[in-house]
Amino acid sequence: MRVEPPESWLGAVPLFEGLALGQLRALGEISEERQVSKGEIIFSDGDDGAGFFVIKTGMVKVYKVSWDGKEQVLHLFGPGEPFGEVPVFTGDRFPANAQAMEDGVVMFFPRRSFLTLIRGNPDLALKLLAVLSKRLRRFTALIEDLSLKEVPGRLAAYLLYMKEIRGGDMVIELDIPKNLLASLLGTIPETLSRVLGKMDKKGLIESEGPRIRIKDLDGLASLAETGGGL
Amino acid sequence: MRVEPPESWLGAVPLFEGLALGQLRALGEISEERQVSKGEIIFSDGDDGAGFFVIKTGMVKVYKVSWDGKEQVLHLFGPGEPFGEVPVFTGDRFPANAQAMEDGVVMFFPRRSFLTLIRGNPDLALKLLAVLSKRLRRFTALIEDLSLKEVPGRLAAYLLYMKEIRGGDMVIELDIPKNLLASLLGTIPETLSRVLGKMDKKGLIESEGPRIRIKDLDGLASLAETGGGL
Known part of the structure; x- marks a missing residue:
């Protein structure tokens, strides 16, 4: 069996995409490989967030258990995906349980070593921020593509209803926060802003901060009816 | 006129959401407020990435100019949105131009001060990573919601074609990288994995790494035809 250096695998993890070889090596050095068996609980709700994980092989379920014992699956993660990193980054306890759905291998990154690494290596933190920013930007564009067919119509209907x-x-x-209105319309605040801007340019509304004046009632009504794009 | 401390505005910026007051104040201290006029070039393609920006008011266009002088708009950013942060975080030059589309105010965060801040304050870097991770997770779930109606059908059609x-x-x-296949199908690798997993569970295919065995040809064909969900 050929043993690969950990950095070659880490470089394919989206969270670490584009990091320099030395940075990948440093990450590899603080990580610990762990075998997990099907059904094994990796962490439990309320556990101290001592570190985060990246899946090498296998599938992990992150779930909450309600008061009446019902299980609610929050996420399913597969190879290359991190889990537990949000509470670990914020220094909180794990807010849910993680269980291996099949035999697999996960890499564990202890919070303490990760902090030390970043303290001596702030460039690495910036690179990681860049990776996440870039992915966010791609995701934002995709959400816009996917929701631009439906969001203008839904927003028009919402304005007419109001x-x-x-x-x-x-x-x-x-009088509703923008992020709440965005999720009501099935999109994100960034796309909502863009749609408002386009409606404004088309002369349907005049939008200034949280204040919207309807300028073309018929146009808005037809947009709400057809559900078409702008 | 009431003068607000910068941290109260910064706390509403999605990139800084959930940071502690002291961390917002530290960010406020390294930031510089700049007035921009409609049409003003904020940075140009190839400029040194000396710092990144967050829009306070107004709208900014980020665009490339092709060899034949044609302008291609990459992004439109509005209030609360950062721009230029990816090249600044990676230490690269700006890969595009940014121009104010209306009179407005942007906050400038110099790269050097930001690096110093993070070096003395690695917790802040982790918090920022947490913010971005959390948003990515929300966006991933939304993309899944938005594309789950169409991706299974498109993937089925792709497999039949292959x-x-x-x-x-x-x-x-x-033999195509997963992220490329994902964008071909209008989604992200995470969702693609989930769809493959579901098709496997439904007995349509058997999926193991890059190797897919078709188990139910009729089922796959009907999925490709109806374009329905799983």
């Missing part, structure tokens, strides 16, 4: 329940006033004050 | 061009063999070796 106008009705506010007694027909053409000026609507959005 | 089977045809490989002379009818029921075993297909995916």
Whole structure:
């Protein structure tokens, strides 16, 4: 069997994509490989977040158990995906349970060593931030692509509904936080802003902060009906 | 006019969401507020990435100019959104131009001060990583929701197509990187893995790494035809 240096595997993990060889090697040095068996609990709700994991092989389920014992699966993670990193990065306890769904191998990155690594190596922290930023940007664009067919129509319907329940006033004050409205419409705040901007440019509304004035009621109504794009 | 401390505004920026007050204050201290006028070039393609920006008010266009002088808009950013942070985090030059689309205010975070801040404050780096990780996770779930209607059908069609061009063999070796296949299908690798897993559980295929064996040709064909979910 050929033994691969850990950095060659780590370089293929999206979280570490584009890191320099030396940085991958440093990460490899603080990581610990762990075998997990099908059904094994990797961490439990409330455990101290002593470190995070990246799956090498296998599948891991992250879930909560409700008061009445019902299991709610939050995420399923596969090869190359990190899990437990959010509470570990924030210094919190694990807010859920993680269980191996099949025999596999996970890499464990202890929080303490990770912190030390970053302290001596702030460039690595920036690189990791860059990787995540870049992925976020790609994901934002994809969400925009996927939701741009439906969000304008839904937003138009929402604005017409708000106008009705506010007694027909053409000026609507959005009293719901933008991120909440975005998830109500099945998208993200960034896309919502863009859609508002486009509606404004098309002369359908005038949007200024949380204040929206309906300028073209018929246009808005037809957008809400057809559900079409802008 | 009431002057707000910068940290109160910074706390509402998604990139800094959930940071402690002291951390926001430290970020506020290294940031510089800049007025930008409509049409102003904020940075140009090839400029040294001396720092990144977060938009306070206004709208910024990030674009490339092709050899024949044509402008290609890459992103439009609005209030609360960072721009230029990827090249700044990686230590590269700006790979595109940024121009203010309206009068506005941007906050500038010099790379050098940001690095110093993180060196003395590795917890801040971890917190920022946590913020980005959490957003990525939310975005991943949303992409899954948005694309789960269409990706299974498209993947089924792709597998049938591969089977045809490989002379009818029921075993297909995916010789395309997973992230490329994911974008071909309009999704992300994480969702692609999940869809493969579900197809496997439903008995349509047997999937092991890049090797996929078609087990239920009719089922796959009907999935490709109806484009329905799993």
